[in-house]
Amino acid sequence: MALASGVRFAARALLRPWALLRGTTLGRTEPAAGGGGDGARRFGSQRVLVEPDAASGVAVMKLRNPPVNALSLELLTELVISLEKLENDKTFRGVILTSDCPRVFCAGLDLTEICGRNPAHCAEYWKAMQELWLRTYLSSLVLVAAINGACPAGGCIIALSCDCRVLADNPKYRIGLNETLLGIIAPFWLKDTYVNTIGHRASEQALQLGSLFPPAEALQVGLVDQVVPEDQVQSTALSEMARWLAVPDHARQLTKNMMRKATADRLLRQRDADTQNFVSFVCRDSIQKSLQAYLEKLRQRKG
Numbered sequence: 658m659a660l661a662s663g664v665r666f667a668a669r670a671l672l673r674p675w676a677l678l679r680g681t682t683l684g685r686t687e688p689a690a691g692g693g694g695d696g697a698r699r700f701g702s703q704r705v706l707v708e709p710d711a712a713s714g715v716a717v718m719k720l721r722n723p724p725v726n727a728l729s730l731e732l733l734t735e736l737v738i739s740l741e742k743l744e745n746d747k748t749f750r751g752v753i754l755t756s757d758c759p760r761v762f763c764a765g766l767d768l769t770e771i772c773g774r775n776p777a778h779c780a781e782y783w784k785a786m787q788e789l790w791l792r793t794y795l796s797s798l799v800l801v802a803a804i805n806g807a808c809p810a811g812g813c814i815i816a817l818s819c820d821c822r823v824l825a826d827n828p829k830y831r832i833g834l835n836e837t838l839l840g841i842i843a844p845f846w847l848k849d850t851y852v853n854t855i856g857h858r859a860s861e862q863a864l865q866l867g868s869l870f871p872p873a874e875a876l877q878v879g880l881v882d883q884v885v886p887e888d889q890v891q892s893t894a895l896s897e898m899a900r901w902l903a904v905p906d907h908a909r910q911l912t913k914n915m916m917r918k919a920t921a922d923r924l925l926r927q928r929d930a931d932t933q934n935f936v937s938f939v940c941r942d943s944i945q946k947s948l949q950a951y952l953e954k955l956r957q958r959k960g
């Protein structure tokens with residue numbers, strides 16, 4: 658019952674994002690801890706905390722969906738809305754995307770959204786995933802991922818759609834597209850994003866093997882731009898941001914668009930077919946069984 662109403666709420670918000678602004682803390686500002694002036698006020702929603710700094714034009718956006726920031730329909734919706742809000746506010750030129758959950762940046766798709774669900778729900782969920790990728794990949798803002806935890810699959814998609822990635826140097830914080838190990842297949846637009854980042858041969862290998870790279874290897878293959886001690890992730894992300902913001906916005910934005918538009922257009926042209934492929938694939942009995950088994954394994958691993 659509660660779940661159904663949550664889903665209806667998120668669906669409404671995807672169609673009419675402003676609907677979500679009512680009755681939540683989104684759009685309302687409150688003083689940040691230790692902050693005083695306007696530049697230190699924060700806003701957000703239940704699952705996305707935004708700490709804007711108007712003086713620098715940079716906002717820190719924190720994923721806050723414990724325990725592992727799995728990409729539920731609600732989280733996807735709230736991320737899109739928060740990003741849109743910052744894009745529409747000309748005060749902001751850059752966003753640092755990071756996690757508010759210890760040890761995990763983002764665990765990827767929320768498997769409970771696609772296990773034992775009906776096709777209509779899976780379709781709605783996948784459209785929300787496409788929407789987040791399109792919004793982040795083509796964002797006019799500079800997006801820097803401050804990766805302060807594990808970053809598999811859908812988490813890696815979010816990081817890859819940013820302009821720059823800083824990863825904390827902890828061997829447990831692995832990053833990559835491990836879909837094949839779950840018995841599922843990365844869609845073409847995810848594969849394209851991988852290829853655009855690390856090249857064809859490295860992607861071919863990493864995608865087939867479902868590789869999750871520890872920090873040094875992620876740096877070597879070009880999946881991340883910097884690996885730094887954990888307590889320096891935020892400051893390094895800010896330094897990277899300053900480097901990107903030193904470039905005039907219009908020139909950088911047009912160049913970003915020139916580099917990324919063809920990849921995004923490919924999905925835009927086939928969005929419905931991509932959704933249908935996803936739904937018919939994940940709703941197969943054999944795929945449902947392997948996803949269930951994977952979830953079970955995750956649950957038993959605990960303790």
Ligand SMILES: CCCCCCCCCC/C=C\CC(=O)SCCNC(=O)CCNC(=O)[C@H](O)C(C)(C)COP(=O)(O)OP(=O)(O)OC[C@H]1O[C@@H](n2cnc3c(N)ncnc32)[C@H](O)[C@@H]1OP(=O)(O)O
Pocket residue numbers: 724725727760761763764765766767768769807809810811812835836839841842843844934935938939952955956957958959
């Ligand atoms: C041709 C046709 C085209 C077909 C198209 C196919 C579509 C493919 C789509 C591809 C795109 C993206 C794919 C994905 O993102 S799938 C998700 C992949 N994610 C993972 O494999 C990560 C799994 N999680 C972990 O490895 C670990 O949890 C962690 C992130 C490293 C954190 O470890 P931890 O020790 O800190 O936490 P842990 O105890 O494992 O977990 C805590 C609880 O959270 C639950 N949980 C973890 N991950 C997920 C998840 N992704 N979804 C839902 N729930 C998750 C876990 O079960 C624990 O729950 P509980 O407390 O025991 O109840």
